[in-house]
Amino acid sequence: MDEAPVTSASDVTELLRERILSGDVPSGSRLQQIPLSESLGVSRTPLREALAQLAKEGLLIYEPNRGYAVRAFSTAEISAAFEVRARLEALACGIVARQGASREVLDRLRECVAEGDRILAKGVLASEDLIPYRRMNVDFHETIIQTCENRFVSSFVRQCHNVPMASDRVFIWEDYQVIARSHDDHHRILDAIAKREAQRAESLMSEHIYFALLVLRRKLDEDGRAAQLQDSAD
Numbered sequence: 001m002d003e004a005p006v007t008s009a010s011d012v013t014e015l016l017r018e019r020i021l022s023g024d025v026p027s028g029s030r031l032q033q034i035p036l037s038e039s040l041g042v043s044r045t046p047l048r049e050a051l052a053q054l055a056k057e058g059l060l061i062y063e064p065n066r067g068y069a070v071r072a073f074s075t076a077e078i079s080a081a082f083e084v085r086a087r088l089e090a091l092a093c094g095i096v097a098r099q100g101a102s103r104e105v106l107d108r109l110r111e112c113v114a115e116g117d118r119i120l121a122k123g124v125l126a127s128e129d130l131i132p133y134r135r136m137n138v139d140f141h142e143t144i145i146q147t148c149e150n151r152f153v154s155s156f157v158r159q160c161h162n163v164p165m166a167s168d169r170v171f172i173w174e175d176y177q178v179i180a181r182s183h184d185d186h187h188r189i190l191d192a193i194a195k196r197e198a199q200r201a202e203s204l205m206s207e208h209i210y211f212a213l214l215v216l217r218r219k220l221d222e223d224g225r226a227a228q229l230q231d232s233a234d
Contacts, residue, residue, distance in 0.1 A: 008046055009045075009046035009047075009049035009050050009053070010050075011042075011046075012040060012042055012046050012047055012049075012050035013049075013050040013053050013054060015040070016031075016050055016051075016054060017054060017057075017059065018169070020054070020059050020060075020070055020164055021059075021161060021162075021164050021167040021169045021170070022134065022167075022169040022170065023164060023165075023169075023170055025070055026070065027070050027071065027072040027073065027164065028069060028070060028072050029069060029070045030066070030067060030068070030069045031051065031060070031067065031068045031069065031070070032067065033047055033048070033051070033067065051068045054068075055068060057162050058071065058159075058162050059071060059162050059164070070164075073163050073164070073165065075217075075220060077163060078163055078165045078166050078216070079213060079217070081160040081163035081166035082160075082166050082209060082210070082212070082213040082216075083210075083213075084156070084160050085157060085160040085161070085166060085209055086205070086206045086209040086210050086213075087206070088153050088156055088157050088160070089141065089144070089145065089157060089205050089206075089209060090201075090202040090203070090205040090206040090209075091148075091150075091153060091202065092144050092145050092147075092148040092150065092153050092157075092205075093144055093148075093189060093192075093193065093201040093202055093204070093205040094198040094199065094201055094202035095148040095149075095150065095153075095198075096144055096147045096148050096193055096201070097192055097193045097195075097196050097197060097198040097200075097201040097202075098196065098198040100196055101147060101193055101194070105143060105147050106190075106193070106194055108139070108143050109140060109143055109144075109190045109193070110190065112136050112137075112139050112140040112143070112186065113140070113183075113186050113187055113190055115132070115136045116133065116136050116137075116183045116186060117183075119132060119133050119136070120176075120179065120180055120183060123176065124176060125173055125174070125175075125176050125179060127173075130171065130173045133171070133173075133179070134169055134171060137168055137169075137171075137186075138168055138169060140186055141168050144189075144193075144205075145157055165216060166213075170216075172215055172216065172219050175215075178215055181211070182208065182211065182212065185204060185205075185207070185208040185211070186208075188204050189201060189204045189205055189208065192204055
């Protein structure tokens with residue numbers, strides 16, 4: 001599906017935010033305004049507004065005479081964001097389960113789970129399935145967060161997502177068993193919400209997000225060891 005035309009500062013902001021949070025634009029990347037405006041097909045005015053907004057949100061840093069760059073976060077900052085996100089999304093899950101989700105909300109969550117099932121039914125992680133799975137995952141989590149109707153939860157969770165590696169848009173799309181295990185959490189979270197088992201829903205969501213942190217930590221450790229080996233070989 002083709003992307004919708006980018007026509008305003010808000011459009012540019014959302015597009016750049018998505019690319020940064022998904023890892024398409026990695027930490028440390030410098031954003032040159034002229035080539036960026038040309039690639040997006042927009043004038044520099046809405047682009048400048050978008051860059052300023054993303055800097056305000058903490059996703060970009062600005063240096064005089066050097067422009068904007070994607071902010072890099074330490075492992076400690078990433079872990080802290082995950083921990084806060086786990087608590088807040090668990091709270092949202094418990095609220096939704098306790099108050100009872102509407103049929104519309106449950107149907108939407110079931111559609112997300114069914115979409116994940118279809119993707120994983122292949123038994124392998126195909127590269128073309130990453131974006132659809134990411135979209136499904138974001139929809140699943142956002143549906144719960146918005147349904148709890150607590151603006152503080154949604155606001156602070158969004159701040160956690162502004163730490164790119166802690167975003168629900170990022171996946172280690174390499175290990176089928178890891179993704180299948182994570183998606184099984186979606187099934188159990190949905191079941192707890194549907195049965196209005198608030199404490200169980202909270203515990204499942206907290207563990208679901210903490211598991212993602214453990215996977216990320218393992219990946220970062222492996223990458224660090226690989227880099228050390230490469231340096232010693234050089």
